[in-house]
Amino acid sequence: MESERLQRVLGWADPRLLELLRYLGSQMFVDGTFRCVPRSFYQCVVLMVSDAASGVFVPSVYTLTTGKTHQLYQKLMRFMNDCTGSRLQPGSVVCDFEAALIDSVTDQFPHARVIGCLFHFKQVIRRRMMKLRIRPQEISIAMEVGVLDMLTVIVPAHVDPHGINYVSELIMSRCRTEEIEYSAVEWxxxxxxxxxxxxxxxxxxxxxxxxxxxxVVSRTNNPLERFNRELNAAICDGVSIPKFG
Known part of the structure; x- marks a missing residue:
């Protein structure tokens, strides 16, 4: 019970697909969707696995949850692990930048590499730039390949301050070259x-x-997000739990 409110996790899985999750070092994807869930639940979290043999991304576990707290995500991760007889040992897990989810994945699978989705990383950063009223032309420069996203591929210890200083100067230089006024305060x-x-x-x-x-390792949740869009399109809003399952 969290905040005096009973929290629930309800899940489904095909036993045949669970076998794919038992492979040591598999790549997993975790993402939540909201529109298709029954009224008494908050979101549907889908676990997808990359089948190395076929090259296919396979949705394997579906879970309905009534919230998105750290404690609830911990229960969710334990549930997913229990589905495989505690044999879930992924090599990497791709998920959104949600602190409670990332912490829970790390706690449950301490040996897995947790990877935040690159698409969402850039999406969130673009929104922040817009919120800070940085000019669209400057944002376009920053979001080009090899500019701000360079920070995602350099040695982690070099990100701050060397990488950040380099990217900042690169954006400033590009603005001068293209005769775009540089928003110093906003940057x-x-x-x-x-x-x-x-x-x-x-x-x-x-x-x-x-x-x-x-x-070998995907940096985005795009395969799972595409599946979630199809799931939302196939299931009516406010569907009952029996029909959802």
């Missing part, structure tokens, strides 16, 4: 936000993939 606020959020709250190792074989 200063952005980098303070970046250090506070992406170094202090979320460890660099969560969004930096230096040293990983990107031909």
């Amino acid at each position: 200063d606020r952005f980098w303070k936000y970046f250090r506070r959020t992406w170094i202090n709250i979320f460890p660099v190792d969560v969004w930096n993939v230096y040293g990983m074989d990107l031909g």
